[in-house]
Amino acid sequence: MDGTNHRQTAYEEQRMLSSRMELIERIMRAMPTDGVCEPIQGVHLGRLSTPMEKLHSVLEPSLCIIAQGSKAIFVGDNRYQYDPFNYFLATIELPRVSQVLEASKEKPYLSFRLGLDPNIVGSVLVEAGYMAPSGNADVRAIDVSPLDADLMEAVIRLVRLIETPQHGRVLKPLITREIIYRLLMGDQGGRLCHLTVSGSYTPQIARAIERLRQDFDQSLRIEDLAQEMGMSVSSFHQHFKAVTAMSPLQFQKRLRLQEARRLMLGEDLDATSAAYRVGYNDASYFSREYKSLFGIPPIRDIQQLKETMDENPE
Structure with missing residues (x-):
């Protein structure tokens, strides 16, 4: 029995390694330079050749997998780190801070993200006859879990469609449903209920x-x-x-400050105007709140961001 289990474990490890190497190769082909792209609707690929400073954004419901490198996600006071051996699942749109920890020109950070459509998730739940455990109705909307070979192989089949778009119209919906089903049967099945009308509160x-x-x-x-x-x-x-x-107030504050940052960077608003646009009546208070989240006052932060963009136009 021990020998059988050992052979099974070795086989699963080989499947994972083979799939990971293929995912690396396919992302590298799709993205010869750093950046992000959406080669198929809902499928996002990323490449980065240097570790990244903390980036503030809003994360939509998604399955996130790393082919190479590692990343940390900060939500509230919680930190979630994942790598090629684990996947990250988010089931509600949340303000987050992300940071790529491992990346180099020789081994760039490579990532895959699949947006999760609540209608498709709900349909798979119904078709599978899935009943969420009552104790899991209010689990946190994000977590990291070990990545298994079956889920990884389904992701690979989806990424292959980038190079065979003629098959995508038929196969993408089927493979996406399989991925959702495998998530449902895994450690985070109850978490997917956040995307449906199931659950308690x-x-x-x-x-x-x-x-x-x-x-x-x-x-x-x-x-x-x-x-x-x-x-x-x-x-x-x-x-x-x-x-x-x-x-709730922390959530609203982060949304306001992230939008103010976007307005100053993207629409060239000054700090006072951006503050009023997002709901602050006191510019000084806004500046203090901004510094507490981003580490430096608004003017210096935007100046640094613009300098970074000028140095790295891609």
Whole structure:
């Protein structure tokens, strides 16, 4: 029996190694230079030749796999690190900070990301007859789990469609459903219920997140938002933080500051104008909040970002 288990383990390891090497090769062919691209709708590839400073953004529901290198994701006070042996799953749009930890010109960081459509996820859940465990209804919306050979091989088949687009219209929906099914049967199956109407308080929290995203520049009373979701204030706080790792006010603040940064960088707004656009009435307070999140005041931060963009136009 021990010999059989050993042979099975060795076989699985060989499958994983073969798939990882193919994923590296295919991403390198699709991306000969650093950057990000979306060669197939919903499929995003990334390449980076140097470790990256922390990047603030909003992460959509996605499956993320690294072919080469490693990365850390920060959400609230939590840190999630993953590499070619683990996958990262996010099931609700959340403000996050990401940082590529391992990358070089000889061995660039290479990544795959598949956006998760709630309608497709819901359809697979129904077809599979999946019932979420009651204890998992309010699990956090993000986590890292070991990557297995079956899931990896399904991802490889999806990436192969980049070079055979004539087959994509028929095969992409089928392979995407297989990937979702394999996620459903894995460690994070219960987490996928965040994308559907299943679960306990998850639908209310998802609605609250969408409301905060739409009206991030408005003054929202948490008491009113909790009442709108049909929850007590204490229950709303508890379940919101359980899913997002942040309080509602922290969540709104990060959305505001990230949008202000985008306005200053992309639309050339000054700090005061950007502050008012995202809902701050006090420019000094905005500057303090901005520095607490990004590490330096707005003017210096934007200047540094522009200098970095000038040095690395790609």
